[in-house]
Amino acid sequence: MKRLAPHRVIAYPTESCYGLGCNPRSRRAVLRILKLKRRPQAKGLILIASHAQQLVRYVSKPALQAALASGFWPGPVTLLLPAAKQCPIWLKGRHQKIAVRMTGHRPAARLCSRFGTALVSTSANRSGQKALKQARHVQHAFGQQVQVIRGKIGKANRPSVIRDLATGQILRH
Template sequence: MKFTPGRVRPLPRLPGRALQQKARAALKQGEVIAYSTESCYGLGCNPLDARAIRKILAIKVRPNHKGLIVIAADVSQIRHLIRPLTAAQYAELARYWPGPYTFLLPASRRVPPALRGKHDKIAVRVTAHGEAAALCRTLGTALVSTSANRAGQQSLKTARACREAFSRRVLTLPGRIGKRRKPSTIIDLETGRVLR
């Protein structure tokens, strides 16, 4: 079944070409980037790079059993991260994506334990934030997406705050966060249960 994406609100401010190339190189080298999302700045990396994921967990001082969210520009960027879905399940996702809805989907064997934590499912979202979607498209990959902060502290909202907090541990990209003030809703696709 072909997945038809909804409207993505355009926010055309993308980092310059040199910075995009630097971000692409950083991901290939297992580094962490900070980028704007719907409600705050996020920390991200290649979702299949277990070493980079562990760096994010260390930066955040976050327990490794919780798992992390992955965002994408479209469903094609997450297909390799999930087990096959039915046409009806894709149709259900199409009702919500792109948008502020994160779904728990069955994780493929390729997903590192550091990404899914103690779960057999992975949390994924097709983002409606124009800059984040454009970044995923430009970099050619889905991205790990977790709030840029230490566990239990306020999420950072600007590139400047990220640069001050993380210094050279993270490549911070310029951007503008969206207007959403709450984190995304999390839904288990299989059970329909709303977890957040």
């Protein structure tokens, strides 16, 4: 298994666009992503995974079990779940919950498997701008600050739905 460089920021294809990502345990890498995007830390970030074990350190165990039983995964639905006690603040921001997705997009899932970890997953763009859908546009926007991993984005036209599993509330369509 190849390791993701501890503080490296990558851009990779997701269900609907290129995403910016890194090892979620690296505060330094997460802060680099927030700086690149010009996004406040308080908002929190999404994590994607290829299997449930990659989310155990970030999500409370009962909530993870409920998410697995919900039938939403794998797929383009991001669930808000209660964060585990050890979940870093740089991931959940000001919230008690964290947004996680078990991706059904093969290229993104392969990256999680290849690196052996969940990945931060936020759209490759500056906050408030359109998400980038081509590797060359990501490279142009961020230059050498990110390692672009080329691949096909999925067929989704919009970012993943974000749903609070406990309340059923949809926070993003």
